[in-house]
Structures are given as structure tokens and as C-alpha cells.
Amino acid sequence: MEKPTVALVYQAVQALYHDPDPAGKERASVWLGELQRSMYAWEMADQLLQLKQDVESCYFAAQTMKMKIQTSFFELPPETHIALRDSLLSHIQSLKDLSPIIVTQLALAIADLALQMASWKGCVHTLIEKYSNDVSSMTFLIEILTVLPEEVHSRSLRIGANRRTEIIEDLAYYSSTVVTLLVTCVEKSGSNEKMLIKVFRCLGSWFNLGVLDSNFMANNQLLMVLFQVLQRDETSTNLHEAASDCVCSALYAIENVDTHMPLALQLFQGVLTLETAYHMAVAREDLDKVLNYCRIFTELCETFLETTVRSPGQGMGDLRTLELLLICAGHPQYEVVEISFNFWYRLGEHLYKTNDPALHGIFRPYIQRLLHGLARHCQLDPDHEGIPEDTDDFGEFRMRVSDLVKDVIFLVGSMECFSQLYSTLKEGNPPWEVTEAVLFIMAAIAKSVDPENNPTLTEVLEQVVLLPETVHIAVRYTSIELVGEMSEVVDRNPRFLDPVLNYLMKGLREKTLASVAAKAIHNICSVCRDHMAQHFQGLLDIARTALVLARLPLEKIAECLSDLCAVQVMALKKLLSQDPSNGKAADPTVWLDRLAVIFRHTNPIVENGQTHPCQKVIQEIWPVLSETLNTHQADNRIVERCCRCLRFAVRCVGKGSASLLQPLVTQMVSVYQVYPHSCFLYLGSILVDEYGMEEGCRQGLLDMLQALCMPTFQLLEQSNGLRNHPDTVDDLFRLATRFVQRSPVTLLSSGIxxxxxxxxxxxxxxxxxxxxxxxxxxxxxxxxxxxxxxxxxxxxxxxxxxxxxxxxxxxxxxxxxxxxxxxxxxxxxxxxxxxxxxxxxxxxxxxxxxxxxxxxxxxxxxxxxxxxxxxxxxxxxxxxxxxxxxxxxxxxxxxxxxxxxxxxxxxxxxxxxxxxxxxxxxxxxxxxxxxx
Structure with a gap:
């Protein structure tokens, strides 16, 4: 682009923010993006910052300057670096009152410049010396000192190990000077909330970099101020969050407790004083503060985890830390206890590795109380209608609870916990939401309970399948999940197979329960397949029946597979006969996916010399698949589904699909010349894997590779071809690698x-x-x-x-x-x-x-x-x-x-x-x- 005028750049910025026409905004955005990539951006940004016409133009200029320093610093000759530094410092001083966002952008630009400008020695000392005596400059000085340590590990800057080490050593040298400056700010500003927030953010940033001296910080006034702020009931939400972030950063920084003992002790004692403040926040229903306290308590437990496991109840292994987390677990909002999940997982991991029964006994009561609290948090609202949602926030929380329970259940004993949960249902008459939550936790641990000769498990299974259809549908939903998780119990007690299948079939007939019932049936079929052959006809319309099909006698597999595929094939034929203008009505993906599932799970045991029982069926349905592929060859989504179906069909019969090889390869190459879908390359790799070692197939497969490579190279040689088509690159080299593995001489002696x-x-x-x-x-x-x-x-x-x-x-x-x-x-x-x-x-x-x-x-x-x-x-x-x-x-x-x-x-x-x-x-x- 030609060099624009400042007026033209300003006009484009105004259009970007204020043009009522979306097309005009888009044109301005494209043009400004091109300007930012050009050499002229340096000068234009500098001039806009000098003009200070409005917030929008100054923000664009500050952002441009930051981006250019991050990505295009090499464009400037070294002799201009000092002038750039002085210009940025002048801009941030003159614009400090215009907008905090602009100050942050310029602070980032200055920080990134300092990290890359090796000739700027002792930048922290220079900045503090220049601005610390000017109260009006303190705001942007602290902002620069906040973002500087954050940018050291920024992914926007690629700083080598040598330069990073040099920078960190320099920042560590001046860290006490920075802390002293922050103390002075607090003393001068008194209770100025905005300044306190900036001070805490800055201190947290230096804690995160790990350069603060723990002995120096242990008795520093800032620590006392931090905990005073957190203990005060009248502290505002923003200040409370900044103080909480800073304490969490400090705790994270001393995770190696033994090397930071003085500071660790001060933080440990300080956090323990916050319990009263937590209860006050709960009483005032201030959820933001409650969450902040829980973050601090969790970080405390994470930091002192190894100490707690090594010496529970002694010194900084004080188990009051766990009590704080269990107090949080008692809060009615599930978001609070969720914060602590990672700690409980890590605790379980540490205890599992120690394998010390005595140590496990110390922590068992805490895990039991945690599980009790989690079961309560998993309860749906009493007025909830329908099945439990698994895609909303609460549904995701329940999934995380399920994972956590599986990770820590060994401390309590899965059988003991399962029995206790069942007894709460058996002995009482709890509301439906309590019943559902208990069944949900039971489903989480069912697979970890030994199914061998276990009367409790069989009793639970017996009672669950007798649940009437009149119970709340959420209870039925979760009970079906539990039955699916107890498939090994069914396998060891085949007498339950009929009542279990009958129970699941009832769920399958109801729309809201069909999905979970199908999943449970799949689990039963997977584990109990040796007992299921007699039920094949009854299961013919159920998803995943192929698992059972594989255990039928060989002479019956072909007939049953044909019946199983017939529904899908007839549907595909019907779609092919429809007017293509029907749009979504002619979408064959559902039927292709079902065929793929059938072939994927049909894996009968075939002895050498025997004809594969699925070979004839696949030959029969090939014309329909071929026509479907040809009809929808322009649609990448449908072509992928066709290739996926063919992939599993080829894998199913192996060498038995040889008769399809020539027509399949011919069609693949033909379509690929026009529509280079990468899935054809992937399907080609499957063919090479199956037939690459067959002497009679090697040349044909090489011809296929060469035919597919030509349009592939043309595609990748386009501008940004590699970046725009990573799936094609992936599948091309998977195909080439399979050739090297299966037929190296054929490929490596060829011209391609x-x-x-x-x-x-x-x-x-x-x-x-x-x-x-x-x-x-x-x-x-x-x-x-x-x-x-x-x-x-x-x-x-x-x-x-x-x-x-x-x-x-x-x-x-x-x-x-x-x-x-x-x-x-x-x-x-x-x-x-x-x-x-x-x-x-x-x-x-x-x-x-x-x-x-x-x-x-x-x-x-x-x-x-x-x-x-x-x-x-x-x-x-x-x-x-x-x-x-x-x-x-x-x-x-x-x-x-x-x-x-x-x-x-x-x-x-x-x-x-x-x-x-x-x-x-x-x-x-x-x-x-x-x-x-």
C-alpha cells in the first residue's frame, strides 16, 4: 500500500467504530489491518498518539504500536530504539488520564520493548527513578511494572532461553525496589481503593514470576495489608478480588515450601484467620467473596499438600486446612465446592501412591464427608421437570463429581460406600431428588465394586428393574444409567438378563429415555455378548446389535447381517430416488453412520481358509454406497461419512474385500480429481494397510497414490496451501507412511x-x-x-x-x-x-x-x-x-x-x-x- 495521510487513517478509524453500514465497517477493518502490517504503521500510530483526537484513534494507535513491537520489531534499525522508547514514555505520560485501556496497551508496548531491547539495561530502575517522585505518574508506572513480569513468558514474544534468563535475573535484582515502591504507594494513598487494587495486581504479578525474596516478603507490610483487606467485612468486591488474586499468587509461588519457610509460615497463619470472614460473607450471601475465600483455601491446601500428606496434623500439615475446604463444601451453591476439585484429586493421587493403610485411615473421614456433601450438591431442584441435563453448567458439574468420586473412592472403599448409599434408599423414604442423586453417585462407583458373589449388587439390580413407570422420569433416567454400569453383574448373573433387557426396552420406547437406554443396552451387549445370541432377533432394531451378531454361528451371521443392513440400505435407496431439491430430506448421513457402526462392531472369529461371512453382504451393498458417493461427491461432510463406512467395511472383511478394490479405487481417484476431499487419502491408507503386502495389488495401489498425489500437490502449492489444508497434509503423509511400512520397495523405487x-x-x-x-x-x-x-x-x-x-x-x-x-x-x-x-x-x-x-x-x-x-x-x-x-x-x-x-x-x-x-x-x- 502507498503511504497514507494521518487524516485518512483517522477517517478509517472513525468508520470502523461509527459507520452505520456493516460493509463500510468491514472495508475499514480490512484497510486498517493492511496498514498495521505495513512499515507505515509505526509513523501513523506515533502521529495519532501525538494528536490525541479521541479515545478510539488513540486506542487503535496504542494497540498498533504494541502489536508492531511484538511481531515486527525487526523492521526498525537499532539506532531508532532509544527514540521509540522515549516516544512511548512521552505518550503514556500525556495520555495517562484519557483511558485506562490505552494506558494498558502502551504499558504492554513499553514492556515488550524493554524485553527485546537488550541495550536498555536496568529498565525497572530507570522507570522508578524517573517517575516515582511524581504522584500523577504513579498510575502508569505501576501498570508498566505490572505487565513487565507478565510479558516475560508471553507467547506473543519468542524470547530465547538466554535472554529470558538475563531478564529474570535483572528483574529479581530490582524486585525489592519494586516492593518498596508499592509500600510507599500504600502509605501515601491510605485507603484509596483504586491504588490498592493496582498495588495488589502488581505484587501478584511479581509473585507469579517467582523473583521475590521470601525472607524479605515474610515481614513486609504489604502482607499485613493484604490480610487486613480480606478480613474487613466492608471491603468492596473489586478490591477483595484483587487481594485474593495476590494471596493465591503468593501461595503458588511458595509451592516448594521447604525453600520458602518464613513466607510460607506467614501465609499459612494469615489464611487460617480468614474463616470468620468467610462465614460473614456466607451470612451476607456475598457469593463473590465466598468464591474468593474458597480459592484462597484451595490454593493453601494445594501448596501444603505434600506437607499435609507427609506429616498430617503436625505444623503446617495442620488438618484445619481440609476443614476449611469441607466448610466450603457445605455452601449451598455448587460452584463453591467445585473450586476445590483439583486439590481433592491430587490428594487422592498422593495417597494412592503411598499405599499406606494407616495414612489412608487419617484422611478417610474427610473423604467421607466430602462424598456426603457432593451427593447433596448433585440433587436436582424438587420442581425440576424432565431428565437431568448433561450439557448445562449443572450437568457438567455432575460429570466432574462423577469423575472425582471415581478417583477418591478407594480411600473409603467402593463396596462400603455403595452399601451405605443403598441403605439410605432402602431404609428411608427420601424425596425423589435425593433418590436420584444417590443413584447417580452409585452409578459412578458401580464398576469399581467387585461383582463376584456380591449379594448387595444383585439386590440393587433386582430392585432397580422393578421401579414403576410412575416414578419421576429423572429417577428412571439415572436408574437406567446405573443398570448400564452394572453390566458385569449381569454377566455373572445371567438370570437377570431378561428382566434387565425388558426394563431397558421400556426406556427405549420413550423419547426422553431412548438415548440413555440405548447406551445401557450397548454396555450390556458389550460385556454379556456370550449370553446374548438367543436375543438377536429381539434386538435387531436396537443400536449396536453388531456386538451380539459377531457371536452367532458363522452360517447365521451373513443372514442376520443382511437383515441388520437391509433397513439402512433401503433408506439409502429411497433417498437416492428422491428429487435432490429436497435438501436436508435427502441427507444420507444417519444411515451411513449406522452402517459404519454395524461394520465397526461386527468382528466374527474366522479360521484360515473360511470365507468371511460378511463378504457377501458388503458386496451386495457396495452399489448403493457407490451411488451415494457419486451423488453427493461435492459435499465433504457426506463424502467423509461414505469413506468412514467403507473404511469399517474394509476393516471388517480384510482381504475378503479384494473384489471391491478396483472399482473403489477407480471411483476414489475419479472424484478426487474434481473434489479433493482429504478423506479419500485416508481411505487410501486403509487400503494400503490391508493390501500393501499382496504382490498382485502393489502396482495398482502405487498407481492410486500417484493419481491422488497430483491434485494434492496442486492444492498444497497454492498460496498458504499447507496452512489452509492441514487435514490434507495429515492424510497424505499417513498414506505415504503406510506405503513405507507395507510396501517400501514399491514406493521408494518410484518416481513419486x-x-x-x-x-x-x-x-x-x-x-x-x-x-x-x-x-x-x-x-x-x-x-x-x-x-x-x-x-x-x-x-x-x-x-x-x-x-x-x-x-x-x-x-x-x-x-x-x-x-x-x-x-x-x-x-x-x-x-x-x-x-x-x-x-x-x-x-x-x-x-x-x-x-x-x-x-x-x-x-x-x-x-x-x-x-x-x-x-x-x-x-x-x-x-x-x-x-x-x-x-x-x-x-x-x-x-x-x-x-x-x-x-x-x-x-x-x-x-x-x-x-x-x-x-x-x-x-x-x-x-x-x-x-x-
Missing amino acids: IVHIIQCAIAATTLDHRDANCSVMKFHEDDFELRKQLISQAMGQHGQQLVTQLMHTCCFCLPPYTLPDVAEVLWEIMVFDRPTFCRWLENALKGLPKETSGGAVTVTNKQLTDFHKQVTSAEECKQVKYFGEHSEVTAKRLKTAADENLKGSPTGQMGGTWHCGKPIKTHRKDWSDRVNP
């Missing part, structure tokens, strides 16, 4: 392998978990077995691949992908260690040593050490460790990445292949990956 490797090198930069994993799997998969075939390709592309991998580790990929990259580097090294050593040395020499801000990203010694560590590794896990813990591969400044990736080798295939922000996609439900 060079193009696939080039694409794979380019795709190493893709920041998408599944796609990157598939690419790395292709790169590393079993180089040793293919040495002779791969040597020529590695000779041509090895240096490029290693260089690209090192660049992507440093500048493109998130930490969780580094182990996959390490496996590739290991396989290349095992393939040819001397050559790899040379390739790695060249790649490391090409990495940037410092940023445009003057910050050292990596030293020559660190590069040399990394090279020596990797090339001398004797195991792959050593390479993984060095990759994850080395300063070389630690995330660098994004500016360095932007400067150096411009000229980095990117393995282009006619398009622009580059890395960028993480990609989020909705991944289809393909559970079949490397293994069947």
Missing part, C-alpha cells in the same frame, strides 16, 4: 517419492499437531530397512531437510512437537552419522546469533555443545532430551525468526511454504491411525 519428500520437507514448518505428527512419522519411519533405496534421495535432500528441521524447531513449532522432530534427526543420524554431523553443523551455523534488538539468542559455545550432545547420542531419547532442554531450540524472539526465515530454505514446490500461528481445525473422527 522425490516429490513426496520435497513436500514433506516443506511441511515440517506446519504448526498443526496431527499434520506435523504425520509428516514426522513419514520422515523417521524405519530408515534402516530402506537404506539402499533412500540413499539417493537423502543425498539430494538431506542437508535441506536437517536445516529445515532446525529452523522449524527454533521458530515455528510448539514444544510438544520437538520429540517427533528428534526422532527424525535420530533416524537420519543412524542412517549416516558422519554425514549427519556435517549437515547439522551447517544448519546450526545458519541460525541467527542475536536479534535486531541486540539480544543474544544463542552463543557459539551453546551451538557447539548442542552439536556435540546430539551427534554423540547413543539413544533416541537422548536426542529428545537435548532437543527439549537446549538453549538452541528454546523459543526465540519472533523478530529473529521473521528476519531469518525470509532467506531460510523452505523446500518450495512452486508455492510459498512458511510457518505461522497455530492452526485450529475441526478434525474428523478418524480413530484409525498407524495401527488398525
